[in-house]
Amino acid sequence: MIRVSVFYFLATCSVIFGALAITRKNPIHSALMLVLSLLSLAGVYVALGAAFLAMAQVFVYAGAIMVLFIFVIMLVGTKPTTIAIRARDHYQWGIAIAVLLFIVFVIKLGASSLGIRGIETEVKELALVLVGTGSIFGVHALAFELGSILVLVSLVGAVLLTRKHE
């Protein structure tokens, strides 16, 4: 029972902080709202029983990625002259598209409980394709190795991109 109320509370928090994150004028406030949203989501994962994923979420998102974000914001400065704080022209269309998509999703999900009953097997199959099949302990070996290569490549790429040209 407590678990269920924690789930709904944190999921609501996550959505609210997400909405705050995209409406702040100052990017640093935006980043801080994002970290609150991500931490709430980590709590949601715990409520759903995915404790390890919650830990990874806190380490990677709330730790590493947020440090990167805040570091870059500090580096480029938050002066109004350098960072545009206004919304884009014709931003109403953007909001309209997002709201429309939300309505379509909700109608589709609510129309029939049959609507998303089939998805779970698709998720399972997609996941099997993504992480490979095999015995329980060997399941993730290939994806794990590929992931580490990806991290290495992006590390080298990030260093190259941020290097100063002589």
Add this chain to the structure above:
Amino acid sequence: MMISSDHATYFSVALFCIGLAGVLTRKNLIIIFVSVELMLNAANLNFVAMSRRAMVGSTMPSIGDSTALFVILIAACEVAIGLGLLIGLYRHAPSLAVEDVAELKE
């Protein structure tokens, strides 16, 4: 009382649409990045919720969770590269508004 994964899906849809609205309406590249992170997290929440439902009564380890873990991994790479690009861009022309980076060549 069980947590309904349908409800988790609704929260996921809400987060995704918030992220989409951010990408479509904001001008600042950093905030657009923040919105993309929100969308990735919405997808992750969906993976976890669906795997909860798919794995009911199963003794297999939850595959949806592992997939979400790989999404986190790829998101980390994406942020590193993206923020690197952003710094390069800022060095090129000190502005982070999307209109100002419409042209990559001088």
